Amino acid sequence: MPDFDSIGEDISHCRPKVHLQWASGSQPVRKLSVVSLLPQKLKDFVEDSVRLCRPSNVYVCDGSEAENSMLIELLLENRTIVPLPKYQNCFLARSCPRDVARVESRTFICTTNRRDAVNVPRGSAKGMLGNWMSLEDADSAVAERFLGCMVGRTMYVIPFSMGPLDSPYSKLGVQLTDSAYVVCSMRIMTRIGTKVLEKLDSLDDGGNGVGYFVKALHSVGRPADGPVQHPHWPCDPDRTIILHKPEMNEIISYGSGYGGNSLLGKKCFALRIGSSIARREGWLAEHMLILGVTNPKGRKRYVVAAFPSACGKTNMAMMQPTLPGYKVECVGDDIVWMRFDRNGQLRAINPEFGFFGVAPGTSRSTNPVAMDTVFKNTIFTNVAQTSDGGVYWEGMDKLEPGVTVTDWQGNPWTPGSTPAAHPNSRFCTPAEQCPIIDADWQSPEGVPIDAILFGGRRPAGVPLVYEAFDWKHGVYVGASMKSEATAAAEHKGKEIMHDPFAMRPFFGYNFGHYLQHWLSMETASPNVKVPKVFHVNWFRKDDQGKFMWPGYGENCRVLDWILRRIDNEPGTAQQTPIGIVPTRESFDARGLDVDFDGLFSVPIDFWTEEAKEVAHFLYEQVDEDLPKDIQDQINNLFSRLSLYPRN
Numbered sequence: 001m002p003d004f005d006s007i008g009e010d011i012s013h014c015r016p017k018v019h020l021q022w023a024s025g026s027q028p029v030r031k032l033s034v035v036s037l038l039p040q041k042l043k044d045f046v047e048d049s050v051r052l053c054r055p056s057n058v059y060v061c062d063g064s065e066a067e068n069s070m071l072i073e074l075l076l077e078n079r080t081i082v083p084l085p086k087y088q089n090c091f092l093a094r095s096c097p098r099d100v101a102r103v104e105s106r107t108f109i110c111t112t113n114r115r116d117a118v119n120v121p122r123g124s125a126k127g128m129l130g131n132w133m134s135l136e137d138a139d140s141a142v143a144e145r146f147l148g149c150m151v152g153r154t155m156y157v158i159p160f161s162m163g164p165l166d167s168p169y170s171k172l173g174v175q176l177t178d179s180a181y182v183v184c185s186m187r188i189m190t191r192i193g194t195k196v197l198e199k200l201d202s203l204d205d206g207g208n209g210v211g212y213f214v215k216a217l218h219s220v221g222r223p224a225d226g227p228v229q230h231p232h233w234p235c236d237p238d239r240t241i242i243l244h245k246p247e248m249n250e251i252i253s254y255g256s257g258y259g260g261n262s263l264l265g266k267k268c269f270a271l272r273i274g275s276s277i278a279r280r281e282g283w284l285a286e287h288m289l290i291l292g293v294t295n296p297k298g299r300k301r302y303v304v305a306a307f308p309s310a311c312g313k314t315n316m317a318m319m320q321p322t323l324p325g326y327k328v329e330c331v332g333d334d335i336v337w338m339r340f341d342r343n344g345q346l347r348a349i350n351p352e353f354g355f356f357g358v359a360p361g362t363s364r365s366t367n368p369v370a371m372d373t374v375f376k377n378t379i380f381t382n383v384a385q386t387s388d389g390g391v392y393w394e395g396m397d398k399l400e401p402g403v404t405v406t407d408w409q410g411n412p413w414t415p416g417s418t419p420a421a422h423p424n425s426r427f428c429t430p431a432e433q434c435p436i437i438d439a440d441w442q443s444p445e446g447v448p449i450d451a452i453l454f455g456g457r458r459p460a461g462v463p464l465v466y467e468a469f470d471w472k473h474g475v476y477v478g479a480s481m482k483s484e485a486t487a488a489a490e491h492k493g494k495e496i497m498h499d500p501f502a503m504r505p506f507f508g509y510n511f512g513h514y515l516q517h518w519l520s521m522e523t524a525s526p527n528v529k530v531p532k533v534f535h536v537n538w539f540r541k542d543d544q545g546k547f548m549w550p551g552y553g554e555n556c557r558v559l560d561w562i563l564r565r566i567d568n569e570p571g572t573a574q575q576t577p578i579g580i581v582p583t584r585e586s587f588d589a590r591g592l593d594v595d596f597d598g599l600f601s602v603p604i605d606f607w608t609e610e611a612k613e614v615a616h617f618l619y620e621q622v623d624e625d626l627p628k629d630i631q632d633q634i635n636n637l638f639s640r641l642s643l644y645p646r647n
């Protein structure tokens with residue numbers, strides 16, 4: 001147990017300093033006196049956590065290159081990562097096969113009152129939109145797992161910022177973790193280190209500590225006397241738990257090293273805690289990409305798009321448009337924080353600093369921009385390795401002759417056998433390396449947003465694109481989103497699941513209140529100009545089960561129509577009961593061999609069933625908290641459908 005003798009000395013004249021030391025082993029050690037230089041609120045958090053977890057060392061991260069090299073050395077020595085000599089400064093981590101994705105069933109929002117945290121379903125129906133735990137049970141869960149969980153090891157203190165340090169939209173956090181892999185990944189995904197500590201030191205906590213910085217405690221869960229799950233990837237899959245306390249701005253994650261569970265700035269902070277802060281402060285924290293699109297006339301606009309995990313955000317954010325004269329630039333690929341500014345214009349920032357993207361399916365033909373981004377300074381997790389020191393995954397370009405492959409679990413692989421890369425294998429790569437990163441991606445005031453897109457994997461019935469009639473209908477469209485399950489979470493099979501706003505696993509508070517919050521944006525101030533809302537579906541299939549739409553770079557044709565709609569170009573709209581679809585003349589399908597009618601058809605029998613099913617879902621799940629405006633939208637859709645001739 002470290003002692004804190006030095007804590008309490010007068011630190012008013014000191015700045016936090018980097019102070020590395022090497023102990024007899026290879027564990028980096030920071031002298032505890034440096035902990036005493038931390039701002040008081042942070043010092044309390046570190047001290048309390050040290051008392052609980054009992055690490056042998058506490059190390060405060062400064063975010064420097066030297067520190068990163070030292071941690072990479074440590075990870076190589078421990079064999080948590082292996083080098084990829086084919087590329088520059090790239091590494092591969094192979095996780096424990098039981099720790100490969102987010103665990104939604106063990107993710108909880110913990111509040112005083114249940115109804116603040118999750119929707120309260122009707123009768124005995126099971127809640128589908130998040131799990132609640134009482135604060136008392138959360139405390140017991142923590143006590144059962146964290147006591148002594150870092151004995152003999154190092155606790156790293158990572159001060160991080162979600163959003164550019166000079167942005168008024170940004171929020172600070174501090175993650176404590178016992179994983180060097182997490183430190184190196186957090187350094188790619190967020191802005192970390194001394195600068196953050198300095199900003200944190202300068203902030204006033206308003207007397208109560210809440211809203212000052214988010215406290216995030218993480219352990220992979222390797223108690224000194226616990227079972228060893230995996231030699232190079234300590235974790236505790238049987239007891240994994242991820243807790244969020246929005247009332248205290250706290251996150252506690254145990255048992256998993258996998259990104260979505262362990263890089264706490266991402267889903268835990270930027271979405272779950274973030275959405276709940278956003279509600280209090282009057283803005284939106286969403287699971288969305290942000291891109292800038294310039295049309296051949298040189299007019300640039302920004303759009304955001306919410307698709308569920310592994311449904312195409314990274315691909316769209318890095319799109320290479322096939323239509324001549326179009327240009328797409330990337331601001332972010334996963335998370336957006338946005339608010340209406342003083343002039344009533346919606347503005348968005350990407351709170352992240354890197355991309356944690358799905359590897360399989362990424363290739364020169366599907367996402368050349370990602371291919372030009374990821375082969376330097378990247379940590380890959382659970383992809384396959386080639387005998388020439390590179391990586392491989394399903395859907396990547398052809399293997400060079402003579403090259404052999406080791407699969408994601410470290411076994412020799414032959415084509416046609418089990419997947420070489422895990423379907424949820426990922427690259428973790430700095431955003432600034434993206435060749436089409438937008439010039440304003442770190443702009444402190446964010447970029448102006450002109451359209452919001454929702455979408456999912458819908459094999460049947462759902463047109464390539466349709467536009468909502470107005471804001472309220474747009475909120476209904478977001479609420480009614482569904483998508484085929486993917487490998488990004490622990491779900492089995494290809495079941496079509498409800499995933500409202502692509503946020504099902506990420507709501508930080510009651511979904512009924514969330515809907516009300518979205519609806520309220522329209523009247524947040526008298527001058528608010530709400531953007532147009534669209535729904536897209538790249539994944540409609542024909543009778544043979546083949547995708548009807550080529551997708552990827554061709555998706556710019558959908559953007560082209562969306563831009564025409566934003567410009568209110570005449571002759572672009574065709575009314576249907578579910579929304580506005582393109583007229584044939586206004587949709588640029590030149591040079592493509594696609595079934596236009598099939599892609600845009602709105603089968604009334606399908607939609608009548610769909611509308612009923614969505615209504616049932618919303619009434620059952622949200623019950624008394626379902627806003628009147630959404631009930632009206634449900635009724636309006638039914639009457640539009642009943643007035644429409646059946647096909």
Ligand SMILES: Nc1nc2c(ncn2[C@@H]2O[C@H](COP(=O)(O)OP(=O)(O)OP(=O)(O)O)[C@@H](O)[C@H]2O)c(=O)[nH]1
Pocket residue numbers: 307308309310311312313314315316333334356357358360361362366488538539547550551552555
């Ligand atoms: N058919 C088709 N597949 C696509 C398209 N865009 C993306 N995909 C595939 O969808 C999978 C996931 O795409 P991503 O862009 O990584 O998804 P994401 O939404 O960023 O996922 P998360 O990082 O989990 O939030 C990949 O296998 C892609 O190849 C498209 O337009 N058409």
Ligand SMILES: O=C([O-])CC(=O)C(=O)O
Pocket residue numbers: 101102259260261266267308309310334356488489
């Ligand atoms: O959270 C993760 O593990 C990765 C991700 O972006 C998602 O699943 O949406």
Ligand SMILES: [Mn+2]
Pocket residue numbers: 287308309310334
């Ligand atoms: Mn995501």
